[in-house]
Amino acid sequence: MVGAGPAGRSLTHRLIRHGVATTLVDPHPTRSWTPTYAAWTDELPGWVHPEAIAATTAAIAAHAHRPIRIDRSYTVFHTDGLQRSLAVDDATVITARAREVAEHHVVLDDGRVLGATHVIDCRGPTGRPRPRQTAFGVVVPTAAARTAIGDAEAVLMDWRAPQSEDSWDADGPAPSFLYAVPVADDRTLLEETCLVGDPAVTIAELAQRLSRRLAGTGIDSRHAGHTERVSFPMLGATLRPWRCRPLRHGAAGGLLNPTTGYGVAAMLTAADDVAAAIVAGSDAVSVMWPARARAVWRLRVAGLGVLLDLDPAQTVDFFDAFLSLPPPAQRAYLSDRADLAGTLTTMARVFGTLDASGRRTVLRSVSRVDHAIGRASRRRRSSAR
Structure with a gap:
C-alpha cells in the first residue's frame, strides 16, 4: 500500500481485518490529518468506529433561490478520531517515499525494492492540478454561528451572495457558497467554498468573501482562532481510472466525486470491496469498476x-x-x-x-x-x- 492518507490507511485497516499481510509505505505515515471530512450518513459502512464521528444531523439546510430543507442525515467526521480508528498497528509500516510503483513491486527512494502479490497506489492526485475546489473557513462557538445560519443544524450550500452584493453577476467571477457544519459539541465550521473553478477562486478572495458574508453577525473572521484552508484537484491523473496499473485507490483512483469533491465515504466503503476481492483472488479492478x-x-x-x-x-x-x-x-x-x-x-x-x-x-x-x-x-x- 503506497500512501497513508484516508484511502491508504482505510484500505490497510480493512485488509488487516481480512487477514491479509500488508505493508504501508509513506514518507510521513503518522502525520496528522487536518481537513474537515463529512459524508451523508447512509453512505458510511457499518464498521466505522463511533470515535470517528464528530456530529450527525437528521437533516441539512440549503439556500439557492429559496430556503430548502434536505431530509437526509449528514455526518461530520472527527478528523483525529477517524485517523486513530483506522488502526494499522498490525501492518508493516515503512517510512519512505516510493520512487517507482508497479503492479508487483515498489522501488523506494533509498533504492530498496519491495515485492508484493498486489500493489495498490493510494497517493493523492497528480498530473492534473486544475480544476480545483477551494475554501476558507473559520471555527467559531456554535452560539455565535447562529447569527449566520439561524436555527439550522448544518448548512450544505447557501448560494446567496455576500452581503455587499445583491446577487451573483452573470458576467462576474465564479460564485461561492457558505458551508456550515458542527465539528464539536459547541463549535461550528463556517466555510466559504468555491465548488470548482478553472482557475478556482483563491483562498485570499474566499477569506474576503467570508468576512463580507459575516459582516453584521458579530463574527470577525479575520481574527478567528482556528482557520481552515482547502485546495485540491477534482480529477486524478486520468479520465479512465480503471485502466491504471497498479490499481489506484482514493481520490486519484476515481473515488472522489468530481462534481462535489466528496470522497472519504466512498473510500471507506470501497476498502472492503477491494479487500474481499484480494482475499477471493478476484481482479480488484473489475470489482471496483464494473461497466x-x-x-x-x-x-x-x-x-x-x-x-x-x-x-x-x-x-x-x-x-x-x-x-x-x-x-x-x-x-x-x-x-x-x-x-x-x-x-x-x-x-x-x-x-x-x-x-x-x-x-x-x-x-x-x-x-x-x-x-x-x-x-x-x-x-x-x-x-x-
Whole structure:
C-alpha cells in the first residue's frame, strides 16, 4: 500500500481485518490529518468506529433561490478520531517515499525494492492540478454561528451572495457558497467554498468573501482562532481510472466525486470491496469498476464540465433545481457509484428545469467532455500499439 492518507490507511485497516499481510509505505505515515471530512450518513459502512464521528444531523439546510430543507442525515467526521480508528498497528509500516510503483513491486527512494502479490497506489492526485475546489473557513462557538445560519443544524450550500452584493453577476467571477457544519459539541465550521473553478477562486478572495458574508453577525473572521484552508484537484491523473496499473485507490483512483469533491465515504466503503476481492483472488479492478460504474464516472466527469461552463447566475439556477429534488433522486447522483439509471434520471430532471440558455450550456459542455474522453482513449490505444 503506497500512501497513508484516508484511502491508504482505510484500505490497510480493512485488509488487516481480512487477514491479509500488508505493508504501508509513506514518507510521513503518522502525520496528522487536518481537513474537515463529512459524508451523508447512509453512505458510511457499518464498521466505522463511533470515535470517528464528530456530529450527525437528521437533516441539512440549503439556500439557492429559496430556503430548502434536505431530509437526509449528514455526518461530520472527527478528523483525529477517524485517523486513530483506522488502526494499522498490525501492518508493516515503512517510512519512505516510493520512487517507482508497479503492479508487483515498489522501488523506494533509498533504492530498496519491495515485492508484493498486489500493489495498490493510494497517493493523492497528480498530473492534473486544475480544476480545483477551494475554501476558507473559520471555527467559531456554535452560539455565535447562529447569527449566520439561524436555527439550522448544518448548512450544505447557501448560494446567496455576500452581503455587499445583491446577487451573483452573470458576467462576474465564479460564485461561492457558505458551508456550515458542527465539528464539536459547541463549535461550528463556517466555510466559504468555491465548488470548482478553472482557475478556482483563491483562498485570499474566499477569506474576503467570508468576512463580507459575516459582516453584521458579530463574527470577525479575520481574527478567528482556528482557520481552515482547502485546495485540491477534482480529477486524478486520468479520465479512465480503471485502466491504471497498479490499481489506484482514493481520490486519484476515481473515488472522489468530481462534481462535489466528496470522497472519504466512498473510500471507506470501497476498502472492503477491494479487500474481499484480494482475499477471493478476484481482479480488484473489475470489482471496483464494473461497466455501470464506468458509465457513472463518465457522467460525473461530464457534470464537472457543466459546472465549469455555467455562469454564476446559471450556477445558482442549477443548484436550486438540484437541491429541490427529493433526497432519493439526489442520492442516486451523489452517492451511488454504479446507479446508472438513477444518475441519468436525476440529470434529466435537473436538465428539464433549466431555461433555454442553461440547456444549451449543458449540451455544449457534455459534448466537449465526451470528445475529450474519447480522444484520451484513442491516444492510449495508439500508444499501446
